[in-house]
Amino acid sequence: MTLAINSDFLNAQVKISDVIIDPLVQSMGTLHKNMILGSHSNQDCSLDTACEYDFMVPAPPGATLINAMFSFGFTANAPCVGTDGAFSFAINGGCLSQQYQGTASGTGQQKFPNQNILLNNGGSLAGCFPSPVCSPLPQNIPFSFYFYRKCHGPEGCDGSCIAASQDLTITLVGRTFDSASLSASPQNSCAGTPVTLTARGYYGIPPYNFVWQGLSQYNGDSVIQVNPTTNTTYTVQISDLCPGAGGQIMKSISVKVLPKPPLPVFTSNSPVCTGGQLILSAPPIPGTTYFIENPGAGLGGGQYTSTAVFNNVTAAYSGTWIAIATDANGCTSDTARTIVVINPTLSPTVTITSSATNICTGTLVTFTATAINAGNSPTYQWLVNSKKVGTNSPVYSSNSFVNNDAVSCVVSASGPCAGAFDVSNIIVLTVSPSGTPTFDPIGPLCQNSTPPVLPLTSKEGIAGTWSPASINTSAPGTATYIFTPSSACSTPTSINITIATTITPTFPTVADSYCLNDIAPALPTTSKEGINGTWSPSSINTATVGSTVYTFTPAAGQCGTSLQIAIVVNPLPTLTMGPDVTIAPGASTTLNVSVTGNIVSYQWQPSTGLNNATIEDPVASPSSTTVYTLNIIDDNKCEASDSIRITVSGGGGTSKISVPNAFSPNGDGINDTWVITTLSAFPGATVDVFNRYGQPVFHSENLNKAWDGTYNGKPLPVGTYYYIIDLKNNEKKTAGSVTIFK
Numbered sequence: 001m002t003l004a005i006n007s008d009f010l011n012a013q014v015k016i017s018d019v020i021i022d023p024l025v026q027s028m029g030t031l032h033k034n035m036i037l038g039s040h041s042n043q044d045c046s047l048d049t050a051c052e053y054d055f056m057v058p059a060p061p062g063a064t065l066i067n068a069m070f071s072f073g074f075t076a077n078a079p080c081v082g083t084d085g086a087f088s089f090a091i092n093g094g095c096l097s098q099q100y101q102g103t104a105s106g107t108g109q110q111k112f113p114n115q116n117i118l119l120n121n122g123g124s125l126a127g128c129f130p131s132p133v134c135s136p137l138p139q140n141i142p143f144s145f146y147f148y149r150k151c152h153g154p155e156g157c158d159g160s161c162i163a164a165s166q167d168l169t170i171t172l173v174g175r176t177f178d179s180a181s182l183s184a185s186p187q188n189s190c191a192g193t194p195v196t197l198t199a200r201g202y203y204g205i206p207p208y209n210f211v212w213q214g215l216s217q218y219n220g221d222s223v224i225q226v227n228p229t230t231n232t233t234y235t236v237q238i239s240d241l242c243p244g245a246g247g248q249i250m251k252s253i254s255v256k257v258l259p260k261p262p263l264p265v266f267t268s269n270s271p272v273c274t275g276g277q278l279i280l281s282a283p284p285i286p287g288t289t290y291f292i293e294n295p296g297a298g299l300g301g302g303q304y305t306s307t308a309v310f311n312n313v314t315a316a317y318s319g320t321w322i323a324i325a326t327d328a329n330g331c332t333s334d335t336a337r338t339i340v341v342i343n344p345t346l347s348p349t350v351t352i353t354s355s356a357t358n359i360c361t362g363t364l365v366t367f368t369a370t371a372i373n374a375g376n377s378p379t380y381q382w383l384v385n386s387k388k389v390g391t392n393s394p395v396y397s398s399n400s401f402v403n404n405d406a407v408s409c410v411v412s413a414s415g416p417c418a419g420a421f422d423v424s425n426i427i428v429l430t431v432s433p434s435g436t437p438t439f440d441p442i443g444p445l446c447q448n449s450t451p452p453v454l455p456l457t458s459k460e461g462i463a464g465t466w467s468p469a470s471i472n473t474s475a476p477g478t479a480t481y482i483f484t485p486s487s488a489c490s491t492p493t494s495i496n497i498t499i500a501t502t503i504t505p506t507f508p509t510v511a512d513s514y515c516l517n518d519i520a521p522a523l524p525t526t527s528k529e530g531i532n533g534t535w536s537p538s539s540i541n542t543a544t545v546g547s548t549v550y551t552f553t554p555a556a557g558q559c560g561t562s563l564q565i566a567i568v569v570n571p572l573p574t575l576t577m578g579p580d581v582t583i584a585p586g587a588s589t590t591l592n593v594s595v596t597g598n599i600v601s602y603q604w605q606p607s608t609g610l611n612n613a614t615i616e617d618p619v620a621s622p623s624s625t626t627v628y629t630l631n632i633i634d635d636n637k638c639e640a641s642d643s644i645r646i647t648v649s650g651g652g653g654t655s656k657i658s659v660p661n662a663f664s665p666n667g668d669g670i671n672d673t674w675v676i677t678t679l680s681a682f683p684g685a686t687v688d689v690f691n692r693y694g695q696p697v698f699h700s701e702n703l704n705k706a707w708d709g710t711y712n713g714k715p716l717p718v719g720t721y722y723y724i725i726d727l728k729n730n731e732k733k734t735a736g737s738v739t740i741f742k
Helices: 008-014 676-682
Strands: 024-031 039-042 050-058 065-075 085-091 108-116 140-150 162-177 179-185 189-190 197-204 208-211 223-227 232-239 248-258 278-281 289-294 299-305 307-310 319-326 336-340 349-354 358-360 365-372 379-384 386-387 395-398 406-410 428-432 464-467 476-484 491-501 512-513 533-536 547-552 563-568 574-575 581-583 594-595 599-605 627-632 639-648 686-690 696-700 719-726 734-740
Touching: 024 050, 050 162, 065 085, 065 307, 108 162, 140 336, 179 232, 179 248, 189 599, 197 232, 197 248, 208 491, 278 336, 299 307, 307 581, 319 512, 365 581, 428 581, 574 627, 574 639
Parallel strands: 039 140, 189 248, 358 428, 512 563, 581 639
Antiparallel strands: 024 162, 039 050, 050 140, 065 108, 065 162, 085 140, 179 197, 197 223, 208 232, 232 248, 278 307, 289 299, 289 319, 319 336, 349 365, 365 395, 379 386, 379 406, 464 476, 476 491, 533 547, 547 563, 574 594, 599 627, 627 639, 686 696, 686 719, 719 734
8 A cells, every 4th residue: 555645744743743654454354154054043032042153363463453343244034033133252262242133123134334343341352352473474363253043943053044144254453553652750850859761652562672862771671760960851762572563663751850949057046945945947938848857756747938846845856857948849958957955954952961950059050052953053042040141152151050040041053944943951950058057046935935946947048957956945044956957068057045934025026216196016915035925005106295115014924024115206397388389481499498307308209390309498490380299307217298389380381280288187178188180181090199108098090089088997197198190191100298187
């Protein structure tokens, strides 16, 4: 056959792709109708049993078989009709075709011209053919023809009812070696990434031969791996098994090599403390992500745009971390590395020891602190009874300890991973007093009286024991009692105790002088020596000035003698103030007073604005209206007080409060109570009044409460009393005196 192709068309097509001239080839085999003796009867009207006719069909040379077609016809003679005849094929001894059945409902010919043989499952025959061979001799493909008849006609194979009307021809369709392919994976390759080239041939006679241009080491291989560093075109020549049968096909493919991302600048905030936050970073680049991982610990392993953050890290996060950049093309960089250090959190512990724990007063004791896991420069704070002492040192020494002092030390760790502080154990010192113990004298005691118990602790706090252990009063005389301290820090001592048949009682707590109307204490009925008795008069009377003798008479059976004490009641000094004074702002005035008695102390309150608050007649220059109170004390320690108001007018200054300096609770209806009316401007203000001995006699938190000069419902004596007023306004308290007259 001669094929003519326009050259212009051919040249144009070559520029586009491979030009394939129809590669299909055919060969034919015939089973003549005179060899087809008839169809097989199926009296049950099925199409199960057939007459079989075997024959060979030559395959077209140099081609892969892809299809088979047939042409056939049969005649239906009465009593058969067209639908009683059917036939099928077996290809290459295995594949069964579908059945082809007549369609006519009457007699006559049924023709099947140029039809594809289909398998009984509807598939093609491509898988039924044997592999093609390259041989000068034709390759014969075995076929079996099955001829069926149903319902009618004689038994067995017979051609009287259903018979072949024409030869059976089988046409085998093959395809010569006409195409090939070459693929690259990936075709766009990142630098350094291997590329797999896959070449394939189609049809003709496999196996195929591959010749790689410039890569002769791979000749014969259909799949090779290359590592291009630049854009490269790869070409392969492909041919089938039969030289010259299908010719040769050249296939080329271009592989583009994409640049590798630069090595990441990979950093961290290392070192990091245990429990802290680890931050690993690389520069943010649009379209680029980073694979960040600690491969040794199996941590991380995710993709990050720039920064990987890990919280509450442990020691496992230490070690080498890697970062690999992946750009928008999917190309990866070389591996960057950084070393991460996770330092443990310093949680210090501290213990202290001492050079001694049982010491004498004044003994130098040295304490030493031993700190663990506290860093290179821990801070030491020593405590004695929870109060800070000493310096920032692991050693603390002192010789001023007292008994039961408790010593401890607080250590704070140093360094970037310093944790909490720790408090040491506590060492409690037993400190025994040094020196010689002393005791108050005992006795003399009456014979056969009940003696006091010998004290087991001295006035210095030194404990010990006595020998003899108790006082014996059975016989008169003087006995020595020896005290032996429990601690070696003190030396033994002794006291002499006299037992007498008669003793003069003493009363060291009874004063011999009082001021008029003082509240005197009750007279003691037991003397220092343990002598009981009574007094005459029975109580101290301070209502009258003068001297009174008080006689103590021991009770019957006591060995004491009578005692007389003279107690003097001294008159109060007198104090007379001048009239209240008004001065201009910035002016001054002399406070002239008149006093009687031997005055030993002057005290003005308040002292603000006075040139001297401890003299009789100071110069007053108050900036605002002020009530000054003078308290005087004479040589008998008796007191009197009075007040004077200095009003500052013309400048707008006024006193915050106005406190009366005297009142007379005598029931005459005039000044019977002491009231500070200006306190109404200070909610919550308190007023406290005391006698000359500091004993409270009046307290008020009620702005409207007046004082009637009584204490516990009883009238107080005439005299000077002292008040403290707290305005509860964060200012200094106001103090002064008020005098009760009758």
